[in-house]
Amino acid sequence: MNAPADFSKGKSHAQTAPAYLSVWNMESYYGESYIVQNISFNVHEGEILALLGRNGAGKTSTLRSIARMDSPQATHGEIWLDHQPLHDMQSYQASAAGIGLVPEDRSIIPGLTVEENLQLAQIAPPIGWSIERLYDLFPRLGERRKQEGVTLSGGEQQMLAIARALARDIKVLLLDEPYEGLAPVIVDEIEKTLRIIKEQGITTIIVEQNAVRALELADRAVILDTGGIVFDGTAQEVLENDALRAEYLAI
Numbered sequence: 157m158n159a160p161a162d163f164s165k166g167k168s169h170a171q172t173a174p175a176y177l178s179v180w181n182m183e184s185y186y187g188e189s190y191i192v193q194n195i196s197f198n199v200h201e202g203e204i205l206a207l208l209g210r211n212g213a214g215k216t217s218t219l220r221s222i223a224r225m226d227s228p229q230a231t232h233g234e235i236w237l238d239h240q241p242l243h244d245m246q247s248y249q250a251s252a253a254g255i256g257l258v259p260e261d262r263s264i265i266p267g268l269t270v271e272e273n274l275q276l277a278q279i280a281p282p283i284g285w286s287i288e289r290l291y292d293l294f295p296r297l298g299e300r301r302k303q304e305g306v307t308l309s310g311g312e313q314q315m316l317a318i319a320r321a322l323a324r325d326i327k328v329l330l331l332d333e334p335y336e337g338l339a340p341v342i343v344d345e346i347e348k349t350l351r352i353i354k355e356q357g358i359t360t361i362i363v364e365q366n367a368v369r370a371l372e373l374a375d376r377a378v379i380l381d382t383g384g385i386v387f388d389g390t391a392q393e394v395l396e397n398d399a400l401r402a403e404y405l406a407i
C-alpha cells in the first residue's frame with residue numbers, strides 16, 4: 157500500500173508539490189466533529205481519480221471542501237488548482253477558477269426545461285462547452301430539450317447535471333455518486349461519456365459506492381476511512397487487492 161505523498165514541513169504546498177489539483181493537510185469540522193482528518197492527495201492533469209470509502213468516511217465532505225461549499229472557518233489546510241489557491245476562495249470563486257461539482261442530489265432546477273437549466277449555467281462567464289456540443293455528447297438531452305428537467309428519468313437527470321457542469325469552463329469535474337440508483341445499462345452509457353470527457357482533457361474525481369465500476373474507469377484511487385486516507389495508489393492495485401477492498405470498501 158502506498159503512503160500518501162510525504163510533503164516537506166514548513167513550506168507552502170505550492171512550493172513543494174506542483175500537481176494539478178493538490179489537497180494538502182486539509183481538515184474540516186462540522187461544529188465540534190472532526191470530519192476530514194488532515195488529508196493530503198494530488199490529482200494529475202487529465203486523470204480520473206476514484207475517491208472511495210465506506211458510508212460516512214468523508215467523501216462528500218472532501219468534495220464540498222474542494223468546491224468551497226463548506227463554511228471557510230470549518231476547513232483548514234491548502235487546496236491548489238493549477239497554481240490558484242482555492243482554500244482562500246468562496247464557492248462562486250472556486251467555480252470561476254474551474255471547479256465543477258455535480259452533487260449527489262443532482263440539483264436540477266424545478267420549473268426550468270433541460271435547455272433553460274443549461275442556459276442558466278452560462279449566465280455568467282467563464283462559459284464552457286456550447287449547448288449544441290453538450291447535445292452531441294448527450295443526444296437524449298437534445299431530444300428532451302423542451303422537457304422540464306425534473307421530469308427526466310434518473311439517468312437523464314444525471315446527464316443533465318454533468319452537462320450543466322461542462323456548460324461552464326471547468327478544469328476539474330467532481331462527481332458525487334453519479335451511478336446511484338441507475339440501471340447497469342444507464343451506468344454503461346454515463347461511463348462511456350465520462351471517458352469522452354476525459355479525452356477532452358477534463359480532470360475528474362469520482363466518488364462512488366459502486367467501487368468496482370469507478371475503479372474500472374479511474375486511473376488512480378484514494379481510499380478514505382473515518383476521515384483519513386488509508387490508500388493512495390493506482391486503481392489497478394485496488395482491483396487486484398482483495399484484502400484492501402474487503403477491509404475498506406466491503407466488496
Ligand SMILES: Nc1ncnc2c1ncn2[C@@H]1O[C@H](COP(=O)(O)OP(=O)(O)OP(=O)(O)O)[C@@H](O)[C@H]1O
Pocket residue numbers: 186189191209210211212213214215216217218
Ligand atoms: N451537515 C452535517 N452536520 C454534521 N455532520 C455531518 C454533516 N454532513 C456530514 N456529516 C458527518 O460527517 C461524516 C462524513 O460525512 P460524508 O457525507 O462526507 O461521508 P460520505 O463518505 O460521503 O458518506 P456516504 O457514502 O454515506 O455518502 C459523517 O459522519 C456525517 O455524519
Ligand SMILES: [Mg+2]
Pocket residue numbers: 215216217
Ligand atoms: Mg457522500
